[in-house]
Amino acid sequence: MLDRVNPSTAVKKAVLYRMVTAEHTCPYGLKAKDLLRRSGYEVDDRHLTTRAQTDxxxxxxxxKTTPQVFIDGARVGGYDDLRRYFGKPVADPKATTYRPVIVLFAMTALMAMGVSYAVFGxxxxVRALEWFIAFSMVVLAMLKLQNVETFATMFLNYDLLAKRxxxxxxxxxxxxGxxxxxxxxxxxxxxxxxVALFIGGxxxxxxxxxxxIDKRELKCACVGGSSNVPLGFISLTENxxxxxxxxWMALASSGLMLGHQM
Known part of the structure; x- marks a missing residue:
């Protein structure tokens, strides 16, 4: 009697064509290979080793693009198509998101608490709170300065002084900064x-x-000119x-508030 093959335990196979040359290894090809393996597929990894071969x-x-994945003899497509095939989300590069500012403020908060722990135990x-705001200002400035031309262009869409x-x-x-x-x-x-009062105000x-007031829908320049963070509450919070x-620092300097630990 022949043994029956259990479909649930059968080896799933996929063929992957990806560009691998001395000058370039396609990163999406590597991601597609990793996704296939993590999804339980045995990958027949076929390299396109020259530009002519790829074309x-x-x-x-x-x-129009590589990599390309084939499963059961049918072409699935590239990396994004493969994610859709497995029912996984595909990021929309044009979608608005608050992720950049959430990550930024989370990391600067952790930095501030880390420095506070190193200095005060x-x-x-209170100093940690001050450092959190100051670190956030520095990192926000750094992101803007990565491409100050693009930032300035976005900034001119809404800043009242910059328009003048x-x-x-x-x-x-x-x-x-x-x-x-x-x-x-x-x-x-x-x-x-x-300076902070002036630019923040x-x-x-x-x-x-x-x-x-004007109800305009704009992208925020707060984390640089290439972000898709919508202008709104987060931008207002920064200022x-x-x-x-x-x-706070003005009052502390005047001796009206005890803002620092000695």
Whole structure:
């Protein structure tokens, strides 16, 4: 009697064509191979080792990109198509998201608590809160400065001062970074406080007007010019944090508030 093959235990096989040359290994090919293996497939991994071979493959199968996956003799498609085949979500590069700012604020909060623990032996101090805001300002400035031209273009969509004086759109990230660094160090409050108050105040009014009065739907330039973070509450929070930090440090410097641990 012949043994019956249990379909649930049968080896699932897939054929993967991906570009692998001396100059380039397709990252989506590697991701497709990994996804297939994690999904229980035995992968027949076929390399396209030259540009000519790759172009010939595209013409033969009528496709524009590689990698290409075949399962049970039928073409599934590229990496995104493979994710859809397995019922997995596919990211939309044009979709709006708050992930960049959520990750940013989470990491700067952890950084602030880490420094507080190293200095004071506890992560929960007033100074940790100050460092959180200051670190956030520095990181936000860094993201803007990665491509200041793109940031300035987005910023001009809604900032009231930048619309009247374009150079301000280029000055803003440098001013934010400078104020943040000085606040991290706790020095030169005479400079950091007015700078933070100025840019934070104008920014808060600009965002409030654009979003809540004019009802405009815009992308926020707060985490750089290439993000899909919508302009709104998060952008307003960034500016309000700068204002709050500036007021706090101004009062602390005046001796009206005990803001630091000795």
């Amino acid at each position: 010939a493959f595209k013409v033969e199968h009528g496709v 506890t992560p929960f101090t 004086w374009v150079p301000y759109s280029y000055i803003y990230p440098y001013a934010e 400078l104020a943040g660094v000085l606040m991290v160090a706790g020095v030169a409050n005479w400079l950091s406080v007015p 104008i920014g808060a009014v600009s965002v409030f007007k654009a979003v809540y 309000l944090m700068m204002i709050a930090m500036a007021v």
